[in-house]
Amino acid sequence: MLYDVVIIGGGPAGLSAALALGRARKRVLLCDSGPRRNAAAVHMHNFVTRDGETPNEFRRLAREQLSQYPSVVVQDVLVGGVTGVKGAFHVAAGADTVDARRVLLCTGMIDEMLPLDGFRELWGHAIVQCPYCHGWESKDRPWGYLARAEHASHLQMFALQLRGWTNDVCVFTNGDFELPAAAQSQLIAAGLRIETARIGRLVVREHRLEAIELSNGTRVACELLFAHPPQHQVNVVRALGVALDSEGFVQVDPMSRQTSVPGVFAAGDLTTRMQAAIAAAASGMQAAAMINVELMMDPAWSGAR
Ligand SMILES: Cc1cc2nc3c(=O)[nH]c(=O)nc-3n(C[C@H](O)[C@H](O)[C@H](O)COP(=O)(O)OP(=O)(O)OC[C@H]3O[C@@H](n4cnc5c(N)ncnc54)[C@H](O)[C@@H]3O)c2cc1C
Structure with missing residues (x-):
């Protein structure tokens, strides 16, 4: 045929x-x-x-x-x-x-799943790629953005827009790279939090993401995590x-x-x-x-x- x-x-x-x-x-x-x-x-x-x-x-x-x-x-x-x-x-x-x-x-x-325990299980509902797809349902909740070294030069473009849905946004660099100084000041001035320590684990209760626990023991409340694997x-x-x-x-x-x-x-x-x-x-x-x-x-x- x-x-x-x-x-x-x-x-x-x-x-x-x-x-x-x-x-x-x-x-x-x-x-x-x-x-x-x-x-x-x-x-x-x-x-x-x-x-x-x-x-x-x-x-x-x-x-x-x-x-x-x-x-x-x-x-x-x-x-x-x-x-x-x-x-x-x-x-x-x-x-x-x-x-x-x-x-x-x-x-x-x-999409390649990131090597974090629980990442695959949470992908699609608590870990997502796009705020236009999933932001509305979790508006005004604590959010995170797990940035990767490849995105260092332009990560503030993605991170800053998240404030349209919630005032509680934390950028995690997972100890992978140094955030450029200009990006850092821009994010802080805009009220975002930055955590540079390595992520220890994803804190999950009843299939829902609750927090990100850093390797230094700090727990950051986070119910929706953005990631671009x-x-x-x-x-x-x-x-x-x-x-x-x-x-x-x-x-x-x-x-x-x-x-x-x-x-x-x-x-x-x-x-x-x-x-x-x-x-x-x-x-x-x-x-x-x-x-x-x-x-x-x-x-x-x-x-x-
Ligand atoms: C977790 C998650 C949630 C999302 N939520 C939304 C949302 O709410 N709204 C939104 O607009 N976008 C969302 N997206 C993005 C959206 O899913 C994609 O942009 C969209 O599906 C892309 O369409 P596509 O046709 O290019 O590819 P796909 O939808 O991925 O379709 C590709 C198809 O090709 C098939 N295929 C691959 N190789 C072969 C082969 N060799 N032979 C035969 N078939 C093959 C695959 O099986 C698949 O069915 C989401 C993405 C993710 C990862």
Whole structure:
């Protein structure tokens, strides 16, 4: 079977791209399998019309709507690899290999859990990445931001915005790095607390984060901890050899969303630090439209189906 587009990844980016391409009457295979970024989250916020929806319900609804478009096939299969060239890709999808004119990568990113006892268990409800997603539910409570050395030069941008939700914010450097003097004065002047000692443990009661205990014994009340653990691309993206930027995100042309490999496009979290479901969905739609335009400009196009 020759598909116009094989989309790898069925999160907000891939589902949105499939919708646009289905409505444009393109033959699409959407493959989805493996871990997804918000698997640990109970609710998805800040997606207009879907605020507070569960991630599973979001995906179920999207698939239900896709089922109206006969040229879109959705399969729960893992893509093991992509070979071939633009116009004639071969995609290993589960036990089958299918052909595709174009490939769209919507595989998200993998978050690496930080080596702190309890981090994995709290990830998604008490340890989160984004105040727009989770801030409202914990407003006016004690918050922390676990900064990492990679963020030293710009961490105040993230930390200062947290004061919009609560006046009680503590930045933890976990003994990892020296905070630049300018950042330190800015944070203190703005009323944030800074703790530079190594974190001893996360104090948890009945699955809720209560405090951060430092190695020097100090306990800092903290009910919501922000953290941006390192992330990596999934294997299929790494194996394709698409160019990555200095932070490890897939480089795309901002308009076409074309990667460095001709015929391979990318949308969603794997391309940006601006990681949110609605942003991923928007970039998926954009990639789909640009792929569609490119296909329609191809002299080999054989007409509407
Ligand atoms: C804990 C947490 C909570 C969050 N809460 C919110 C929130 O409330 N609101 C919000 O807007 N954003 C939230 N986000 C961010 C949001 O989840 C992401 O921005 C969004 O899911 C990105 O969509 P995506 O389609 O790019 O990737 P994903 O949603 O990660 O989807 C990628 C999909 O690709 C699949 N895949 C990967 N490799 C393969 C392969 N080889 N073959 C087949 N399939 C593959 C994966 O299984 C996955 O289903 C949260 C993130 C986290 C970590």
